[in-house]
Amino acid sequence: MKKQIAFDIETAKDIPGDGFDWKPHRPLGISCIATLQCDQAEPEVWHSLEHQAGEKNQPRPASRMSQVDVASFVRHLIGLTQQGYSILTWNGLSFDFDVLAEESGMFEECKQLAREHVDMMFHIVCEKGFPVGLDAAAKGLDVSGKLSGVAGVEVPKLWASGEYDKVLEYVKQDARITLEVAQKAEQNKKFQWKTRKGTISSMPLLRGWLTVEDALELAEPDTSWMTAPKGRKSFLAWMDES
Template identity: 50%
Template sequence: MKHQYVAFDIETAKILPDDNSDLHDHRPLGISCAALWATDSDEAELFYSKDGDDNPAAKMTGFDLSQLVDLLLDRQKSGYTLLTHNGLGFDFDILAEESGRIADCKKIARRHVDMMFHIFCGKGFGVGLNAAAQAIGQSKPEGMDGSRAPLLWKQGAHQKVLDYVAQDCRLTLDVAEKSARRNSFQWITQRGKKASFYLPSGWLTVEEAMDLPLPDTSWMDNPWSRSKLSGWLDNEG
């Protein structure tokens, strides 16, 4: 069955110190903007709050984020499959905190397809979106990544950040659809080689991926447990 996907991505608002620390150590992070891009759409839907002068606000309000959660729930009810790359371990965890809609974000997260989590459950390690995009002849814009977005947003380069979050959705959608057609997810390794992961049943939702057998990670020095990405689903709140 061919899925009608809606790719989802957020950009955070807090400017972080350049110390390579874990993003989660600096929460709350705030959300500057978000995007959705559906399989049957030619462009992204963009979301951000506005200040009193009708300009993009420093971060999205709880009210606007709650409306975004309602929209995501509605898309799932309408038959779309929500799609992210690391949405379980990041986007929906942050959205739950910032919107206050914790139970609803957990529900959305469990039922959506997180490509990185699926690969992580099968291989024991994650693969970045850019490595997957390169395998299909695409890539993120040079010199731009999510760590730069908060400063650019604060400096007023709103359109550049909005273009970036939209492109991440487009790349996620392209990777997901091409992988599903060939029943194989591919990526470019750090050594410049193409690697692949078989998808016999296509992409799995987070709930389905959790049922995959644990991979052999004995060769890794410090392998992550699945709870590093999914643990917030079990937290009370």
């Protein structure tokens, strides 16, 4: 079994609108993170704690993770890579690692982790020219899907209103899906997803999932049929901007 760890972050700031145009609203803050290693039965969660004024009982989750705690998480990822673990994400290249870099202040470390890790969605973009959603991947591979009853856009509001357990279950499930999709697709030597039309499409995966650096070496796919294709370089833009 490959030594792999999947992770997913949830951001703290509520982004208006339906398109999740998050960059104009940064810094977003991180409410919580979940990780799942291939040799663990259950995901681990990461968040900061705070005491309310006048409270004498146990601290509750903070509205946002502190810079110290986010930096500690980044160092945790670095330590795991030094132990031989491969990091897995779904869109981690252009989102999770960008936010982690800003929130931790560890820009160079996050850039290196981002280049060397496996972002499955980015691999698909490099191969096919378009992204696929994590839930579509889960449905295509017949693995457990997103937590029912919770939409991703609702998560910041849920966290702010104190529904911590619901959000933590949501982020843990995303970590589970990410690892399970990675393992099942590699086992089958092909990736499958459910299209918007309801059909199942597939992509050969004979070499397994590629790191960001290796995916960038793939030949550019034909995107002439697309109205507004998103070039692979746009996923790495933050590295030049930071």
